[in-house]
Amino acid sequence: MPEIEIEPALKEFFANSSIALALASTERDNPLVLASQQFYTLTGYDSSDVIGRNCRFLQQRPDGEYASNDDAKRKLHAFIHGNDANVRAPIVNFRKDGRPFVNLLFMSKLKAANGKVRYIIASQFDVSRTHPDLLQAYDEALGDALARLKPLLDGHNVMVEGTLATIANSTTTIAQAKLTLAELETNSPY
Structure with a gap:
């Protein structure tokens, strides 16, 4: 994959991010072009594992099978190919060591x-083992990060589309994530 020139302000923003972030190109199959250290910490992968790949590899189990994630896949497909400014969906992902987690993407x-x-920015948060207060703190950090990102990009002819309306604390999301993870761990051969 040819090197994509990323705005220095965007690189600095990712380097200083307190939350897990990934940036994908809109070329070909939306390969990742940048990720924050928190992304690497959450997933267990490093840059040589992820840059140039579509994030869907995180849905792959250690045996090569993919998690079903049907509802999330429909939402993400509609977002990528539609006019929606942003999307939020829980999706089953796997860390490099094979441990599953429910990612609130x-x-x-x-x-x-x-x-x-030009790009698709994504933020990841493990809701499978969290508490509502942690999700609220993450929502606030994500909202703050997006608010700080907007003025950084203004001088570079890039803007964050849409509003932060998709960010809402939801104890239902956490409860569903815990149920999904419990089912995964009960039915998993790993």
Whole structure:
């Protein structure tokens, strides 16, 4: 994959991020072009494992099978190919060591001044073993990160599309994630 030139302000933003972030190109199959240290810590992968790959590899079990994630896949497909500014969906992912977690995935489109989507920014949060207060703190950190990102990109003809309306604390999301993880761990041969 040819090297994509990423705005220095965006690189610095990722380097200083307190939350897990990944940035995908809109070329070909949406390969990752940048990730934060928190992304690597959460997933157990490093940059040589992820840069140039579509994030769907995180849905792959150690035996090569993919987690079903049907509802999340429909939402993400509609987001990628539609006009929605952002999306949030719980999705089963696997760390490099094979341990599953339920990722509360948030994705937003970053558009150039001409309206063309340049990047897709994603934030990941493990809701499978968390408490509502941690999700609320993450929601606040994500909202703050997106608010700080907007002015950084203004001078570079890139903007965050949409609003933060998709970010809402939900104890239902956590409860569903814990149920999903319990089912995975009960039925898993790993």
